[in-house]
Amino acid sequence: MRILLVEDDDMIGESVVAGLECEGHAVDWVRDGNSALLALNTTTFSLVILDLGLPGKDGLQVLKEMRAKRNATPVLVTTARDTVDDRILGLDTGADDYLVKPYDLDELSARIRALLRRSAGRADPILERGELRISPHTREVTYRGEPVILSSKEYALLFALAERQGVVWSRSQLEEKLYNWDNTVGSNAIEVHIHHLRKKLSDSAIKTVRGVGYLLET
Numbered sequence: 001m002r003i004l005l006v007e008d009d010d011m012i013g014e015s016v017v018a019g020l021e022c023e024g025h026a027v028d029w030v031r032d033g034n035s036a037l038l039a040l041n042t043t044t045f046s047l048v049i050l051d052l053g054l055p056g057k058d059g060l061q062v063l064k065e066m067r068a069k070r071n072a073t074p075v076l077v078t079t080a081r082d083t084v085d086d087r088i089l090g091l092d093t094g095a096d097d098y099l100v101k102p103y104d105l106d107e108l109s110a111r112i113r114a115l116l117r118r119s120a121g122r123a124d125p126i127l128e129r130g131e132l133r134i135s136p137h138t139r140e141v142t143y144r145g146e147p148v149i150l151s152s153k154e155y156a157l158l159f160a161l162a163e164r165q166g167v168v169w170s171r172s173q174l175e176e177k178l179y180n181w182d183n184t185v186g187s188n189a190i191e192v193h194i195h196h197l198r199k200k201l202s203d204s205a206i207k208t209v210r211g212v213g214y215l216l217e218t
Helices: 010-022 033-042 059-068 086-093 105-119 152-163 173-176 187-199
Strands: 004-005 026-030 047-051 075-079 096-099 127-129 130-133 142-143 147-148 204-208 213-216
Touching: 004 010, 004 033, 010 026, 010 105, 026 033, 033 047, 033 059, 033 152, 047 059, 047 105, 059 075, 059 086, 075 086, 075 105, 086 096, 096 105, 096 127, 127 152, 130 152, 152 173, 152 187, 173 187, 173 213, 187 204
Parallel strands: 004 026, 004 047, 047 075, 075 096
Antiparallel strands: 127 130, 130 142, 142 147, 204 213
16 A cells, blocks of 8 residues: 655654554655645545645645645645644635644554545546546546556556546646646647557547647547
């Protein structure tokens, strides 16, 4: 199980990483909000442990951007803010659970187990487009019955095309879907991702509508 820990306190971070690794989890630890969003854009995690009091972009903003991108990864918020209003704000922003600092590692582990059980039991509607099947929750993709391994950008692009099958997406629309405002996007980045998807699916899976954009055909 891969977990993203977003925590700027070195003492807490080291303790949490050591405890979770002892339980067999793989833990990626970042210390600020921008690094957290970068990690979420490039790696699939089973769960995020998110501190709210981060330098730069705070935890609530990270959470808002996650949910705006339809990232449904379970999020356990940890913070020293313990008022009812703070807890309500965190949960309404998209947190799945809320743990007040200082916390016991055993309680943290128990809450993680509960969130993972809850996540595993969620309804997982499968997106089916001809011979293409996409599980939005697990991000598993199969084509003609075979699993397809995609990068995070390839998955995001394919999901956008599949979600609105029959709609032609322009390059600029896909760039907005895949990249943040502060990303420098190469002039042929979308074309490269399309090329990789065609190699992994089939040349005919994605159609180029000349002068307009791209269309999923399966």
